[in-house]
Amino acid sequence: MTLLANNENPLFVHGVSWMVLLIVVIQAVVVFGALMISVMLMIWFERKVISDMQSRIGPNRAGPFGIMQTLADGIKLFFKEDLQPEQADRFVFKLAPYLTIIPAFLAFAIVPLGGEVTLGGHRFYLQLANPPMGILFLLAMSAIGVYGTMLAGWASGSKYPLLGSVRASAQLISYEAAIGMTVVMVVLVTGSLTTHDIVVAQATHLWQWNVIRLAVVPFVIFFIAVIAETNRPPFDLVEAEQELVGGFVTEYSSIRFALFFLAEFMNTITMSAITVTLFFGGPDGPVPHLGGFWSHLLWIVPLLWFLGKTIAFLFAFVWLRGALPRLRYDQLMDLGWRRLIPLSLGWLLIVAGFITGGWWGTGLTAAVVVSAGLIWRAAIVGARREDTQAILTPVGRRLWRRPGGSLPQAGDEGSGDGADEVVGGLDARGGAI
Amino acid sequence: MDAYLPILILLILGLLFAALSFVASTFLAPKKKPTAAKIAPYECGIVPEVEPPSRFPVRFYLVAMIFIIFDIEVVFLYPWAVIFRQLGSFGLVEVVVFAAVVFVAFLFLISNGAFSWGPVVRLTPGVPARTSSSTIARISGRPGGPVTAAGVPVSTGTPGQAA
Numbered sequence: 325m326t327l328l329a330n331n332e333n334p335l336f337v338h339g340v341s342w343m344v345l346l347i348v349v350i351q352a353v354v355v356f357g358a359l360m361i362s363v364m365l366m367i368w369f370e371r372k373v374i375s376d377m378q379s380r381i382g383p384n385r386a387g388p389f390g391i392m393q394t395l396a397d398g399i400k401l402f403f404k405e406d407l408q409p410e411q412a413d414r415f416v417f418k419l420a421p422y423l424t425i426i427p428a429f430l431a432f433a434i435v436p437l438g439g440e441v442t443l444g445g446h447r448f449y450l451q452l453a454n455p456p457m458g459i460l461f462l463l464a465m466s467a468i469g470v471y472g473t474m475l476a477g478w479a480s481g482s483k484y485p486l487l488g489s490v491r492a493s494a495q496l497i498s499y500e501a502a503i504g505m506t507v508v509m510v511v512l513v514t515g516s517l518t519t520h521d522i523v524v525a526q527a528t529h530l531w532q533w534n535v536i537r538l539a540v541v542p543f544v545i546f547f548i549a550v551i552a553e554t555n556r557p558p559f560d561l562v563e564a565e566q567e568l569v570g571g572f573v574t575e576y577s578s579i580r581f582a583l584f585f586l587a588e589f590m591n592t593i594t595m596s597a598i599t600v601t602l603f604f605g606g607p608d609g610p611v612p613h614l615g616g617f618w619s620h621l622l623w624i625v626p627l628l629w630f631l632g633k634t635i636a637f638l639f640a641f642v643w644l645r646g647a648l649p650r651l652r653y654d655q656l657m658d659l660g661w662r663r664l665i666p667l668s669l670g671w672l673l674i675v676a677g678f679i680t681g682g683w684w685g686t687g688l689t690a691a692v693v694v695s696a697g698l699i700w701r702a703a704i705v706g707a708r709r710e711d712t713q714a715i716l717t718p719v720g721r722r723l724w725r726r727p728g729g730s731l732p733q734a735g736d737e738g739s740g741d742g743a744d745e746v747v748g749g750l751d752a753r754g755g756a757i
Numbered sequence: 758m759d760a761y762l763p764i765l766i767l768l769i770l771g772l773l774f775a776a777l778s779f780v781a782s783t784f785l786a787p788k789k790k791p792t793a794a795k796i797a798p799y800e801c802g803i804v805p806e807v808e809p810p811s812r813f814p815v816r817f818y819l820v821a822m823i824f825i826i827f828d829i830e831v832v833f834l835y836p837w838a839v840i841f842r843q844l845g846s847f848g849l850v851e852v853v854v855f856a857a858v859v860f861v862a863f864l865f866l867i868s869n870g871a872f873s874w875g876p877v878v879r880l881t882p883g884v885p886a887r888t889s890s891s892t893i894a895r896i897s898g899r900p901g902g903p904v905t906a907a908g909v910p911v912s913t914g915t916p917g918q919a920a
Contacts (some may be wrong), residue, residue, distance in 0.1 A: 355767065402786070430764060455764065515840075517835070578786055583778070681846070684846065703867055703868075706873060
């Protein structure tokens with residue numbers, strides 16, 4: 325099986341010796357430390373950029389340009405009371421931050437950071453792990469992360485967290501399908517699941533980057549879905565503070581609260597890195613010809629390319645937060661289910677068709693256009709059905725059949741404040757949540 | 758299994774970090790016994806009287822069930838995508854048939870309004886739909902607001918206007 329041989333990390337070719345173990349541990353510690361520091365810098369970066377966009381100054385007291393502000397905030401949280409609400413399910417309440425933070429740590433392991441390095445006779449990739457399951461590992465970790473969010477809200481025994489977590493679960497699973505299907509397209513053109521192979525397949529030429537090979541659309545779908553998956557604005561309905569206080573983290577304080585936010589920013593960084601890996605060639609980029617002493621530093625150039633691209637996407641995340649208002653819940657579900665998922669499925673078939681042959685591709689493109697028309701028609705039928713079978717609460721039906729048709733006034737016989745009851749009927753239908 | 762060794766080490770590091778931060782928080786955090794108001798469920802200062810709801814709009818369950826259809830489809834697509842070039846046109850035809858089956862189910866769901874999460878635009882059959890402009894017209898008492906089946910404009914019904 326040549327496929328498996330390619331997947332192997334050259335570090336493990338001669339088995340696991342103490343030296344190899346040492347290299348792995350050093351790699352893990354470096355990745356761990358880099359992740360923590362980059363989260364710290366990311367929070368500072370976000371606050372600074374948002375401040376600039378809103379004509380404010382932002383944090384500027386702790387350290388130069390306020391760069392230590394995040395550290396100060398983090399240390400402050402250690403000194404805060406660790407409260408547990410009396411209604412909480414104690415075990416699950418304590419477990420939920422772990423369930424959120426651990427997958428956030430692990431997901432970064434499969435990101436290829438740079439090319440190959442030789443150290444002490446051992447050749448290895450600048451990538452913590454390159455398991456055969458590859459990109460599936462990322463999907464698995466983000467799926468486990470949903471449990472953390474869901475259980476945190478459920479275990480708090482309070483209303484706002486519960487509403488936040490119900491919203492979150494529906495939102496996360498809605499966009500997971502779109503993410504899954506766009507990743508399938510990348511796997512389709514690469515023919516391998518491992519992130520290393522995905523990056524290698526995009527190397528050397530700009531037009532081999534998947535964003536161009538797959539004609540931009542999958543990248544756009546993936547990026548929108550990723551923003552929704554990380555609960556970033558404009559998809560931050562989970563913690564919409566104007567309506568849900570703090571969403572699923574309302575009842576959390578002290579270090580548990582800190583872990584949730586650490587996980588959120590870590591996911592943002594990981595997802596930017598994964599976007600770069602899947603669609604923008606990962607560490608690929610022109611390497612200058614370095615001679616003499618400088619040739620020892622050649623390995624650092626791909627790393628710099630990777631960092632530059634990732635920071636560009638992190639800026640895009642912050643930019644979208646600064647520029648766009650939050651979506652309404654029905655708009656969120658509509659975008660996910662009626663637009664992104666059919667579009668990604670159709671694009672997948674077109675890509676598969678053109679890989680097989682030009683005529684297959686043309687035929688499938690026509691079929692997808694016809695299908696889009698069918699969806700449009702189905703949406704109209706759905707809307708009409710909703711009109712003719714308008715769901716009426718008993719109160720509403722009674723109101724409309726009153727002689728003269730006026731709404732009952734306060735103090736009228738029977739129904740009390742009719743207008744409020746109609747609104748209550750709308751809520752029961754799910755429009756308000 | 759060697760390939761998973763680094764992930765295991767990262768898992769241990771992550772667990773250590775989380776555990777150590779809890780230990781540090783235990784030592785550093787104030788040890789006062791919290792008051793009853795502090796550990797009550799947070800409701801913006803109002804004393805909670807009603808238990809958190811145990812029932813949800815059925816749409817959330819519906820979304821969970823529809824998600825299973827698409828997730829299973831994605832699960833089948835991964836192995837197919839890896840060996841797509843070996844399968845050739847046979848693999849393509851197979852997945853087109855598979856996608857068509859899922860697509861028919863999807864059309865059925867849409868035409869039944871399974872993904873319509875929007876607010877109710879029509880309370881009863883036969884009256885004009887509610888829109889932003891009709892609501893503004895109704896609130897401000899201007900013409901253009903909703904009418905009943907008998908053609909009489911609907912009053913706002915606020916106590917202030919009734920007096």
